[in-house]
Every structure is written in structure tokens, then in C-alpha cells.
Amino acid sequence: MPAAEKPSREDVPGRILAAARELFAAVGYRATSMQRVAEAVGITKPGLYYHFPAKDEILRQLTEPLLDELEAALADAERHPDPETVRWQALEGYLDVCIRHRETLLMLVRDMSLLVEAPVAHRFRSAVALANDLVAGPTRDLATRVRAAQAVAGLGDAVILFAEEDPGELREHVLAGVRALLAPARPAPPSAPDRGRPRGRRGGRPRLLDQEQVDHIRRRYATDGHTVEHIARELGVSRATVYRSLNSSSET
Known part of the structure; x- marks a missing residue:
């Protein structure tokens, strides 16, 4: 995965967040102690608590940028009056946020317990539900809603699976796949004539x-x-x- 810009030695909070993200993804949020985070950063446990009074505060700061940007991108898409514009702006905005924050997304998926951790779980589920609605549009039949849910789920899944790839090329391929999924269904080919034997x-x-x-x-x-x-x-x-x-x- 392309590494994010590494925090300097003086940026202790940034170093703490980087180490915690890596540990949460590798061994799990609940299995990672504050002592282990402090050791990974090379500071004392009291020094860690000086910057972050609790582990859930570290989690909040790790996930908040992803959730804030995801909610903002969907809200921006929702403002448009044209359903097709709403659909594609929601899809592209959602994908762009996932690509920008792919390290955090990877952390969330590697430790699924984080997706039931409040307030992360509530905000993430709400964002996904809104994305599904915006992509489905005004047509509320089951087939449309199923394909919308598949398209939204595929955005994050593809980013996680191919996180090491070039972001621009990955974006292009993901959107091409979504367009194919959401294209109007082709009529079924005529069945072969029954020869009666x-x-x-x-x-x-x-x-x-x-x-x-x-x-x-x-x-x-x-x-x-x-x-x-x-x-x-x-x-x-x-x-x-x-x-x-x-x-x-x-x-x-």
C-alpha cells in the first residue's frame, strides 16, 4: 500500500495514530493495549495518556476523517435534483473517500469488531444506507435496490482488495465495473425452439x-x-x- 506521509519525530500524536492504526489492523482493537501502543511509538504510557486519555479517543481520531468526508460527499450528491447526477456523484464521491482513507478502511475491515464499536458503527452504517438509497434513486423495486447495494459494497471491497494498486487506475476500473453492473438489463435471448422430441x-x-x-x-x-x-x-x-x-x- 502506498505509505501515507510519515509523521516527524516531533509529531507525537501523529506517530501514536499511525502506530495504533497498524496495531488495530494487525491484532485487533480490543487486543491492543495502550501499553503496546506506547511501546510501538517509543514513549511511556503516561506520555501516551497525555495526548490521548483513552483508547476510544484514538479510534475516534483515526476514523473521524473517513466518516466526515464520506458523509459530506453523500450530502453533496443528495443536493442535486437529477437522480442520475445524484447516483453517479454519490458513487464517485464514496469511492474517492475510500481510496483516500484506504489504510483506515483496511483497519476497519481487518478488525470487524470496530464496525460494532460506537459511534463508528452507527455513522458507518448510516452512510452506507444513505449511499444505497442515493444510488437506487426514485425507483424502489427490489431488483434496483439489490443492484445499488451491490454497487456500493463493491466500491469499498475493491479498494481493500487492491489497496496496493495505483489509485487512479484502480478508480477507473472500479467505476467501469459499477457502470456495467448498473447498465440497463438486456432482454433474455430467445429460447431454442422446442423440437418436440x-x-x-x-x-x-x-x-x-x-x-x-x-x-x-x-x-x-x-x-x-x-x-x-x-x-x-x-x-x-x-x-x-x-x-x-x-x-x-x-x-x-
């Missing part, structure tokens, strides 16, 4: 010819010297059908 007891394609026609094919091929292509054209069947007739046994 059951499959044979050996499975495979149904027989198209009766025994008399099969005998005719064999006679034309063996006695009259006609080619498979000529016989197929004559009977209006495929060459594969002719070959099957020549290779099959005499059973019907």
Missing part, C-alpha cells in the same frame, strides 16, 4: 430423424456415394446430424 435414453441431443430417414442417409452415403454435406443439404439438417445417423446403431 424427448432426449434418447443415452442422453445427449434429441433425435431429429426417424429410422426411415436414418436408413435413407446410410443408403445415400454408402450406395449412391453422396457426401455428408450434400445429404445434410438435401434433408435440411446439420452435418453433425448426418454423422450421428451414420455412426449410430440401428435402434430407434
Whole structure:
């Protein structure tokens, strides 16, 4: 993952946040003690408490920028009167925030307990629910809402899975995938005509010819010297059908 700008030795709060983010992602929020954070930074535990009186304050400062920007991006999208503009501005804004804060997003996903930790959980769930509504738009049928939820979930998932990739290229590919997902559904291709014959007891394609026609094919091929292509054209069947007739046994 492209490293964020490292805090200087004098930026103790920044160093604490960077170390805590890494520890929360690696071993979990609840399993990380304040002592362990202090040791990772190279300061005493009282020195850590001087900057952060509690562990949940570290978590708040780590997640607040992501949540603040996510809520702002969705609120900005919601102001537009055109549903399509709302949809795509919400998607792009959501994606851009995820890319900017991919280290924090990765931390949240690696320790799923953080997603039930107040107030992080409530704000994150509310933002996702709003994004789903904005992407679904005024059409409230189930199919549209399902595809909207898939699109929103795919934004964060792709950023997490490919966090090491170039952000610009990743953004382009993610949006291309979302456009494909949300494109109008194509009509189903027409089904093959029912030829009205059951499959044979050996499975495979149904027989198209009766025994008399099969005998005719064999006679034309063996006695009259006609080619498979000529016989197929004559009977209006495929060459594969002719070959099957020549290779099959005499059973019907």
C-alpha cells in the first residue's frame, strides 16, 4: 500500500495514530493495549495518556476523517435534483473517500469488531444506507435496490482488495465495473425452439430423424456415394446430424 506521509519525530500524536492504526489492523482493537501502543511509538504510557486519555479517543481520531468526508460527499450528491447526477456523484464521491482513507478502511475491515464499536458503527452504517438509497434513486423495486447495494459494497471491497494498486487506475476500473453492473438489463435471448422430441435414453441431443430417414442417409452415403454435406443439404439438417445417423446403431 502506498505509505501515507510519515509523521516527524516531533509529531507525537501523529506517530501514536499511525502506530495504533497498524496495531488495530494487525491484532485487533480490543487486543491492543495502550501499553503496546506506547511501546510501538517509543514513549511511556503516561506520555501516551497525555495526548490521548483513552483508547476510544484514538479510534475516534483515526476514523473521524473517513466518516466526515464520506458523509459530506453523500450530502453533496443528495443536493442535486437529477437522480442520475445524484447516483453517479454519490458513487464517485464514496469511492474517492475510500481510496483516500484506504489504510483506515483496511483497519476497519481487518478488525470487524470496530464496525460494532460506537459511534463508528452507527455513522458507518448510516452512510452506507444513505449511499444505497442515493444510488437506487426514485425507483424502489427490489431488483434496483439489490443492484445499488451491490454497487456500493463493491466500491469499498475493491479498494481493500487492491489497496496496493495505483489509485487512479484502480478508480477507473472500479467505476467501469459499477457502470456495467448498473447498465440497463438486456432482454433474455430467445429460447431454442422446442423440437418436440424427448432426449434418447443415452442422453445427449434429441433425435431429429426417424429410422426411415436414418436408413435413407446410410443408403445415400454408402450406395449412391453422396457426401455428408450434400445429404445434410438435401434433408435440411446439420452435418453433425448426418454423422450421428451414420455412426449410430440401428435402434430407434
